[in-house]
Amino acid sequence: MVTDLQQRLRAARATTPTYAEVGATRHGRLPDGYAHLRRRVHLGRGAEVLERAGRYVLAWGSQLGTGFAVFPGESAREGATVLLRLNLPGSRWPRLVIPCRVVWTVEEPDRIGFAYGTLPGHPECGEESFLVSMDADGEVWFEVAAFSRLSAWYARLGRPVALLCQHLAIERYLTAVADHAGRGA
Numbered sequence: 161m162v163t164d165l166q167q168r169l170r171a172a173r174a175t176t177p178t179y180a181e182v183g184a185t186r187h188g189r190l191p192d193g194y195a196h197l198r199r200r201v202h203l204g205r206g207a208e209v210l211e212r213a214g215r216y217v218l219a220w221g222s223q224l225g226t227g228f229a230v231f232p233g234e235s236a237r238e239g240a241t242v243l244l245r246l247n248l249p250g251s252r253w254p255r256l257v258i259p260c261r262v263v264w265t266v267e268e269p270d271r272i273g274f275a276y277g278t279l280p281g282h283p284e285c286g287e288e289s290f291l292v293s294m295d296a297d298g299e300v301w302f303e304v305a306a307f308s309r310l311s312a313w314y315a316r317l318g319r320p321v322a323l324l325c326q327h328l329a330i331e332r333y334l335t336a337v338a339d340h341a342g343r344g345a
Contacts, residue, residue, distance in 0.1 A: 165231050165243060165257070172259035173241045177277040178285045181307070185275045185289035186264050190307040194286055197326070200303035201334040203292070203341035207269075209300040213341040214272025214292040217302070218265070222290055225336025226329055236274040238265045258282050270294045284308040284326070290333065302337045304330050 181191040190196045203213050216222075220230045220242075229245040244258040259279040266273055273291035278284055286308030294300045308326070 165245075168257055168259070169231065169241065169243055172243065172261075172279050172281070175259070175280045177261060177263070177287075178280055178282065179277065179287065181287070182263050182277055183275070183287075184307065185287050185305050186266075188305075190305065194307035194309050197306045197308075197330060198303065199330055199334060200301050201338050203300040203302055203338055205298050205300060207294065207298075209341050210270070210272065210292055210294045213300065213302060213337055214267070216340045217273055217290050217292055217337060218267075221340055222302075222304075222333040222336050225340065226332040236262050236265055236276075238262055238274075241279070242276070256283075263287060264289075266291070278308075284310055290337075292337070300341070302334060302341070304333050306330070 184191050190198075203209050218235050220228075220233070220236060223230055223244060227246065231243045231245065234240065240262045242260055242262070244260060246256045246258070259281045260276040261279055262274055263277045264275050271291060271293045273289060273293075275287055275289035277287040286306060288304065288306040288308070290302075290304055292300065292302050306326075
């Protein structure tokens with residue numbers, strides 16, 4: 161039996177990103193015409209911290225640690241289409257299903273991460289990256305960078321709330337990865 165999520169995933173796989181600048185978060189300079197957001201947090205020092213945090217990020221840990229569910233639950237890989245699901249606790253509202261496509265991944269000795277872009281049905285239009293990196297001094301950082309604009313009618317109608325939700329989600333992504341990196345396991 162095909163579930164609703166499987167049907168939605170199949171439909172999302174047949175679409176293309178809702179913005180032209182696919183992959184722009186990979187190179188640092190974010191494109192004009194969008195709101196930009198860039199936040200980072202220090203995770204610790206050394207290759208072990210980089211590896212632990214990077215594996216967590218590639219396994220969608222920042223999203224799962226923030227209350228999102230990811231379908232299907234495979235590690236991030238370039239070209240994969242996923243559905244992020246958010247169920248607001250105590251809410252009678254239906255679960256929000258957010259289609260995304262992984263547009264790049266990186267696994268290098270000093271950088272591990274990925275970015276996903278929005279697909280039709282996403283409340284925003286743009287891209288978000290999740291990158292763990294180690295600088296020349298061995299310090300390890302986790303950075304979330306995003307460029308976006310609101311696209312769904314309900315997001316535009318509730319613009320202040322939608323923007324607040326995006327900022328809160330990014331802060332929670334940072335906290336989830338920092339907490340995981342600090343556990344030492």
